[in-house]
Amino acid sequence: MRQFENEVQLVKYQVLKEVARFAFEGTLEKSINKIHRIVDPGPEPRFRCCIYHERAITKERVHMALGGTRLIKNIVEVLDSACDKCLENRYVVTETCRGCLAHRCMKSCPVKAISMINGKAVIDYNSCIECGKCQSSCPYDAIADVMRPCKRVCPTNAISITKYKKAEIDDEKCIQCGACVYHCPFGAIQDKSQIVDVIDSLRKKDSNLYAIVAPAFASQYNYVDLGQVITGIKKLGFKDVVEVALGADLVVQAETEEFIENSKNGILTTSSCCPAFVNYINYKYPKLEENISTTVSPMIATARLIKNIDKNATVVFIGPCIAKKSEKDRYKASENVDFVLTFEEMAAMIDSQDIDLSSLESSPLNNASSYGRNFASTGGLTSAIENHIKSSELEAEFNPIKCDGINECDKSLKLASVKRLNHNFIEGMACIGGCIKGPVTMHHGKADLKRLKEYSEAAIEKTSKDAARIFPFEQINLHR
Numbered sequence: 092m093r094q095f096e097n098e099v100q101l102v103k104y105q106v107l108k109e110v111a112r113f114a115f116e117g118t119l120e121k122s123i124n125k126i127h128r129i130v131d132p133g134p135e136p137r138f139r140c141c142i143y144h145e146r147a148i149t150k151e152r153v154h155m156a157l158g159g160t161r162l163i164k165n166i167v168e169v170l171d172s173a174c175d176k177c178l179e180n181r182y183v184v185t186e187t188c189r190g191c192l193a194h195r196c197m198k199s200c201p202v203k204a205i206s207m208i209n210g211k212a213v214i215d216y217n218s219c220i221e222c223g224k225c226q227s228s229c230p231y232d233a234i235a236d237v238m239r240p241c242k243r244v245c246p247t248n249a250i251s252i253t254k255y256k257k258a259e260i261d262d263e264k265c266i267q268c269g270a271c272v273y274h275c276p277f278g279a280i281q282d283k284s285q286i287v288d289v290i291d292s293l294r295k296k297d298s299n300l301y302a303i304v305a306p307a308f309a310s311q312y313n314y315v316d317l318g319q320v321i322t323g324i325k326k327l328g329f330k331d332v333v334e335v336a337l338g339a340d341l342v343v344q345a346e347t348e349e350f351i352e353n354s355k356n357g358i359l360t361t362s363s364c365c366p367a368f369v370n371y372i373n374y375k376y377p378k379l380e381e382n383i384s385t386t387v388s389p390m391i392a393t394a395r396l397i398k399n400i401d402k403n404a405t406v407v408f409i410g411p412c413i414a415k416k417s418e419k420d421r422y423k424a425s426e427n428v429d430f431v432l433t434f435e436e437m438a439a440m441i442d443s444q445d446i447d448l449s450s451l452e453s454s455p456l457n458n459a460s461s462y463g464r465n466f467a468s469t470g471g472l473t474s475a476i477e478n479h480i481k482s483s484e485l486e487a488e489f490n491p492i493k494c495d496g497i498n499e500c501d502k503s504l505k506l507a508s509v510k511r512l513n514h515n516f517i518e519g520m521a522c523i524g525g526c527i528k529g530p531v532t533m534h535h536g537k538a539d540l541k542r543l544k545e546y547s548e549a550a551i552e553k554t555s556k557d558a559a560r561i562f563p564f565e566q567i568n569l570h571r
Contacts, residue, residue, distance in 0.1 A: 094314075095533070096535060099276070099278035102138075102149075103152065103278060103281070105130045106126065106130055106152040106153055107286060107440075108443045109130060110126065110156040110157070110286060111286055111290060111439050111444075112443040112444075113126075114291065115290055115443060119287065126149065126153050127146040127147075131145045131146045133146075147172040151170040151171065151173065152281065155168065155281045155284060156284045156286060157284070157287055158283055158284065158285065158287070159283035159284075165265055166267050166282050166283050166414075166417050167260060167265060167267060167280060167282050169257065169260060169280050170278075170279050173277055173278060173279035174258050174277070174279040174280075175279075176276075177237075177239045177258075179256050180216045180219070181236060182214060182223070182225060182235070182237070183234070183235050183237055184211065184214060184233060184234055184235075185233050185235050188231065188233040189231055189233070190210035190211050193230070195228040195230065196234060197212070197225075198228075199224040199228040200222075200224060202219070202220055203218070204216075204218035212233070212234070223236065241271035241275050244274045246266070246270065246371065246497040246501070247264045247265065248264065249261045249264035258279065260280075266370035266371050267366070267370060267413055268367035268371075268414060268497065268521045269282065269414065269529070269530030270530065272530050282413045282416065283416070284433075285431060285432065286432060286436045286439070289407055289430050289432060292430075293328040298330070298405075299401070299403050299404055300328065300330060300405045300407055301329065301330055301333060301401075301404050301406050302324050302409055303332075303394065303397070303407070303409065304321075304334060304335060304409045305389075305467065305526060306334065306339070306463070306464045306467040306546070307526040307527045307529060307532060308409070308411075309542050309543045309546035309547075310467075310536075310540075310542040311411075311434050313536075313538065313542060314449070315448045317546065318452075318456055319449065321456060322454045323446050323451055324437070325454065326444070327440055327441065327446075329407070330404075333396075334458040334459045335389045335390055335408070336389070336459030336466060336467075337393060337396070337458040337459040337558060337559075337562075338390065338392035338394075338396060339459065339462075339466040340460050340462065340475075341389075341393075341396065341555075341559050341562070342364065342387070342389050342392050342472075342569065343462065343472075343476060343555040344555060346362070346472070346476060347479045347480060347483075350384075350476065350487070350489070351485065354487060354488065354489075359382045359512065359514075359516070360516050360517070361382050361383050361384065361504075361507075361519060362384055362472055362517065362518045363386055363388060363571075364388045364466065365388075365414070365520050365526075366415055367414040368494075368519035368520065369383055370414060371504075372519075375501070378508060382507070385570045385571050386570055386571075387571055389463070390410070390418065391418075393406075394426070394427055394429075395426050395567050395568060406428050406429050407429065408428045408430070409434065409437045410431070410526070410529070411433065411434055411526050411531055412433075412526065412529045412531070413529075413530055414521070416431045421571070426568065434531060435533055438533060456549075457551050459550060459552065460557060460558035461553055462478055462479075462547075462553075462554060463475070465543070466526070467526040467527050468524065468525040468543055469493055469494075469518075469523075469525040470493045470525075475555055476491070478554060488515070489515070490513075490514050490516065491515075492514040492517055492518070493518045494518060494519045494520065495524065495525075496522065496523035504517070524540070
């Protein structure tokens with residue numbers, strides 16, 4: 092049975108499920124104003140101060156499910172009604188303050204914003220510059236740093252707080268990594284959805300939609316067989332379901348060839364599979380843009396493979412990543428993925444049609460190799476390239492560094508920018524743990540890596556070269 096990691100995930104799912112249900116029925120336009128009452132029937136609120144506030148937030152979630160604000164290019168938006176529970180000021184004096192004689196907090200404050208009143212430290216927030224020196228100097232750890240979670244986890248400082256104490260995203264700085272979406276405890280930041288566009292396409296009689304599933308889906312359904320999930324997706328109306336891991340197998344060969352060519356010329360190569368990592372380079376280290384591999388991601392490779400075989404295909408990517416929603420628009424539309432859905436959105440679609448996955452027959456999963464499937468974890472690309480170099484007996488000195496999370500990526504990129512990195516290949520993953528820990532996965536558990544390993548070991552083809560041998564590799568453009 093499907094379980095939700097937290098209540099934020101649950102309420103997002105409930106909205107998406109109702110939107111999907113009405114979209115499949117063809118009654119969404121006239122039913123939009125019903126959804127907030129279905130999700131929040133009242134009279135008592137579940138999470139907020141009153142039922143009216145709760146319904147106002149649900150209306151904003153419906154808006155995001157319908158595609159969000161079209162004039163805002165960013166995939167991620169702040170829900171104004173939901174962003175109201177965080178403390179306004181970053182540093183707070185707690186009850187553990189002893190009013191000691193040393194007064195180190197007062198002495199360390201560069202703007203004299205701290206005073207002692209009735210035996211306790213008090214912060215003047217009109218003067219405070221949030222430098223944090225008072226917190227680090229307190230011997231009792233009595234000053235707490237309550238920086239907003241969204242702001243704390245943003246790797247590019249793209250989030251600021253308005254004069255109305257609401258979070259605001261600088262679209263020019265945002266790399267679409269989705270960290271703020273996952274870490275906001277109130278679900279006040281959300282990604283735009285294409286769920287209605289996909290359902291509208293499925294409802295057409297001449298529907299020719301292919302679903303391509305990211306290998307991270309192996310960790311998402313721990314209560315049914317993965318083959319049953321594939322059958323469930325097909326029952327929605329998809330013509331076929333293909334593993335993105337197959338595209339990863341194609342990418343390995345193109346990436347290896349490009350790396351070898353670059354290394355001959357003493358050029359560092361960085362991976363291009365994680366769009367948030369690529370966005371981070373573009374934003375913070377633009378001088379390294381020329382080092383980004385020109386090989387497309389497995390998502391794009393899989394779409395191009397399908398469209399090479401079926402010229403009328405419409406391709407829908409299903410995965411754990413918000414940044415993929417921005418990546419799909421980077422390339423020529425005729426060769427690219429047409430729509431991107433998250434695992435959350437696909438789950439809502441399946442459940443909206445009352446499809447019981449556990450009752451379905453299992454469809455075969457035999458497209459990709461174990462190396463292609465392992466792309467979902469940090470180090471998967473590196474391992475695949477190492478295997479391809481060895482199994483193909485290629486001459487190459489492969490000296491990679493695997494960066495797990497943006498902080499590790501930043502350290503390597505910083506060294507590379509000053510020519511001090513002692514490696515010739517950077518594999519960068521924005522999410523710690525890789526795609527199986529993506530911001531819109533339905534499950535973040537200790538067993539995720541184990542599930543991915545089982546999925547990888549079940550592959551019939553053991554190497555990327557074996558998996559790609561029956562496909563028209565040479566006919567597919569695997570470069571941007």
